[in-house]
Amino acid sequence: EDAGARTPDLEAGAAKRRKLRSERWFGPADLRSFGHRSRAMQMGYDSQDWEGKPVIAILNTWSDINPCHMHFRQRVEDVKRGVLEAGGFPLELPAISLSENFMKPTTMLYRNMLAMEAEELLRSYPVDGAVLMGGCDKTTPGLLLGATSMDIPAIYVPAGPMLSGNWQGKTLGSGADSWKYWDELRAGKITQADWQGVEAGIARSAGTCMTMGTASTMTAIAEAIGLSLPGASSIPAVDSNHIRMAKSSGRRIVDMVREDLKPSRIQTHAAFLNAIAVAMAMGCSTNAIIHVIAMARRAGIPIGLDDFDRASREVPVIANVRPTGTTYLMEDFYYAGGIAALMNRISSFLDLTCLTVTGRSVGENIKDAQVWNNDVIRPLDRPMFTGQAGGALTVLRGNLAPDGCVMKPACCDPKFHKHSGPALVFDDYPSMKKAIEDETLDVTPDHVLVLRNAGPLGGPGMPEWGMLPMPKRLIKEGHRDMLRLSDARMSGTSYGACVLHVAPEGYVGGPLALLKTGDIVSIDVEARSISMEVPEEEFARRRAAWTSPPPRYGRGYGWMAAHHMRQANEGCDFDFLQTDFGAPVPEPVI
Ligand code: FES
Ligand code: MG
16 A cells, blocks of 8 residues: 555544545545545545545445335435434445346345445445445345455344235235235135235335345344344334434444444354344244355354254244234334344343444343233244244255255144145246146145246246245135245245255256156155155166256356356355355455
């Protein structure tokens, strides 16, 4: 770095403070820094804006096509206000907005793109600390993965859930009720006009899905790790408390820079175990498994499927929030005390000494948080679902999924916890979709509906197809659930007897690729097992005859993802982004 002569006032400023990273851009009395300063002045700033002040990047995932983040256009101004109040210099840097409802084939394909973008924005620009604004499903892990790898002080501002849905005086929940009423429509139980009413009433405000989907799960996990202000993740997007939380986060990040409070000090092994315990108590989305494994690995911490299975046996589901819960939505959860109250209630499962963005421990943050409604956040002795019954998430292994697969036993009829039936196998979504509408399809409630080539590389990007649609024939006969199996993910707002994330996936030649219609598939949740009954010789014959499907992409981002995305049990991160891949990326020097 250029240690050349400084003007006297720059020198005085430097004496007052710790050395800031951004000073390498704004400080030196050389030609390059002249360029940085004159261009900042072009935007109307002057030396009082940057001198001695932490530069705070606000990574904003607002976009015109993301309804979950539509309030971020204004909310970023509240964050800026907080940064300015605390003596920082806020700079909004837009990052790709992964809008769950609109992106095809799936936002999951692009999570790692956001992670790379977040990391490189923070690395390449004069940034001392970061406020990460996300919430819609993959935006949370995407932003956090990037901030973890960059490891400068960072605080997470969750978008917050939208208001509860409403139609004809009935409460509607994101995702869960679209599927429920879609099946009712297919069964002829509601009219087209009813269906249109549901369409207009199910999403009524800015904010993320208000069931316990991936968004609410991941923002709660971010908070449980210690990366958000206490209680932040439960505040509804349009509540005035959300504005104040955003402003407080802006204020707090400036001090975090002064304290050099970086993600690496917060994201310890114990912090991730806390997050997993909280996720279990919430009855979390299955997607949490993939993201938390990826996040932990980025932090250099060995977290795997078994950590989830262990926690699910111990920690009861106490949040009565749909779809795992039966009744309430995130708005009710907030009024009942929210995440801080839930954490206080399960404090015996948490390491209360973990450091958080407040500079205080988890224990200090939550000690006064109370539950105001014991039906929404249940007492430990009256949970929604106990660990003995399978808990929130269960990891199954066997000859059909040697590297594991997952299931949400709390979300289906218990009769499917131990089940055997003939497989009905589909190689792709369109052929399955066509077949299930056929009312003469040879299918019984005991069948196991199977979709493969829907995993990380096959999907591609592991789309949320795992709640395979019920065959119309069974719907008409009055059935609403059956055992379903795939290498896909499912939306956190989904429900039913769905076995997901089968690893290795079919597309890369996992055993799932060799399953045939009519083979008997068995699962046993208590024994944590899943198997297919295929004699060894026959299995070997099928293996020898298998050929890998054609590549999905010849160029572009998809091609890169296909060459580098890991399997579901490893978090679907790109191999070259994991911390153990190679030497750390150097700081820009010139
Ligand atoms: Fe954005 Fe569900 S679509 S959180
Ligand atoms: Mg979702």
